[in-house]
Each structure stands twice: as structure tokens, then as C-alpha cells.
Amino acid sequence: MSHHLKPFEPFTDLMSFDPVRNVEDMLRAFRQPGQWRSDVPAIRLDIDETEQEYDIRADIPGVEKDDIKVEIDGNRVVISAERKQDTEKKRGNTVHSERHWGQQYRAFTLPNPVDDAKAEARYEHGVLKLTLPKKAGAGMHRLDIH
Template sequence: MSLVRWEPFREMEALQREMNRLFDAFSPTTPLEGRGDGLTFIPAAEMTETPEAIQLKLEVPGLEPKDLEVEVEADSVTIKGERKSETKTEENGVTRTEFRYGSFHRVIPLPSRIENTNVTAEYKDGILNLTLPKVPEERNKVVKVNIG
């Protein structure tokens, strides 16, 4: 049996690396423009697929349609936007102002190829609904599975 020198600072460095990795996993990586603090807004997305189309629903509350930019490729959707929200209330001589600014950029890969020239979009109550029709080859695609 050999003796191994114990170095407590090496263990502290390993613990610090693990803690940093843990916090990095839960924090957004794209900083707001002009700021280096790593804070950003990432809209929640829900995708459903039918034989004819892919339905993509994004939660973007507080944004106007003019604040959103949607780019559709055959195999992915890119959504960009900027949130500018400010409220100001005055009560008993006290003014209270709250504001939130920030931009986001999200690329969502699609499970099958789509006709990006026939995409329809609807925006209502902070929800963006995209209907992405599949290319005809994807609609009629049947795969035969050999058994044994």
C-alpha cells in the first residue's frame, strides 16, 4: 500500500467546478444585448405532429406580433423577439415604475421536413401558433419493417 498526499485545496477546486457546472446547467447561456449578466427570456414551446402537418405553439406573453420574427426552413424554425414592457403607477404621491427588456432567439429543430412556403401563423393572447405543413413525401411515408 502506498501513501497518497492529501491536498485539501484540490478537493475544494473540484467542488467549485461541480457547483459551477450545476449552476450553468440551470441558467440561460445567451445574454441580453449590451449586458453580460446571462439573463434572458426563453419562450416555452409545445410541438404536436399529425400526418399532414406539425403544430408549433410558443408562449410569448407581453409581445406584439410586430416584435416577433419567424424564419422557417425545411427542417427548423427560428423565432426571434424583443420584449419591451414598462408600467408606471402613481399613488399617494409615490411613483412606481417597473420595466422588463430583453431579447430572445430560439431555434427549434423539426422532426420531419416541411413546406416552408405554406406555413401559417396566428397570434392571440400571447400564444403564437404555427401550422407547418409537411412535404408530400413525408405525408405518404410508410416504412416497412422486416421481422426476423
């Protein structure tokens, strides 16, 4: 822990103007394990809406179909996926690896409730395709004022 300690020299710090003096310390705090998870990418979405349904495409490459879960509660949709680490370990000749393991999820709210009984999901070539029909009669109702 002592390798992060720096002697405090007030006059030296005042004499040399360095606007990015403490940026390295700030960035080191973000790289601490468990505080900032930039190694797990977010699930990216495309959402198209028609009068009858929502068509959603979610990029989830490298995940098995059985490791993806979709939950629908009214107009809230949660997509979660778990990428599992291979049991085979080839670390001897690996110079660099950017693969990540773990869970990722994406939650969002749609403008209208979804008819979850008629919803469909397909997973092909790393893309999850959801067809979520709108619940009948769930549109906006305008109230007449008398």
C-alpha cells in the same frame, strides 16, 4: 474593486469546516451583467405532430405581433421576439419591477422538412400558433438491399 478582497488565513480556513464557504463568491460571478441572463425568460413551446403537419404553440406574452419573427429553413425553425421598453418612464414611485426588455429566441429542428409556402402563423393573447405542413415526399425512404 478592493471591497472583494479577503485576507488569506490558511490555518483558520483549515480549522473550520464549511462546505459552502465559497458559494457566495461563485453566485456573485453569475450575477455580473452580461454573463448570465436569467431575467429574460425562454420562449416555451408545445409541439404536436400529425401525419400531415406540426402544430406549435409558443408562449410570448407582452410582445406586439409586429415584433415577432419566424424563420423556416428546411426542418429548422427559429422564433425570435423583441420586447421594447416603454418610452414613458415612471420610476419615481416604483418599488420593484420584474419586467424585462430585450430579445428572446428559440431555435429547434423538426424530424421532417416543412413546406414553408403553406405554413401559417397566428398570434392571439400572448400565444403564437404555427401550423407547419410537412413537405410532400420528404418522409423517410427505406432502401432495399439486393
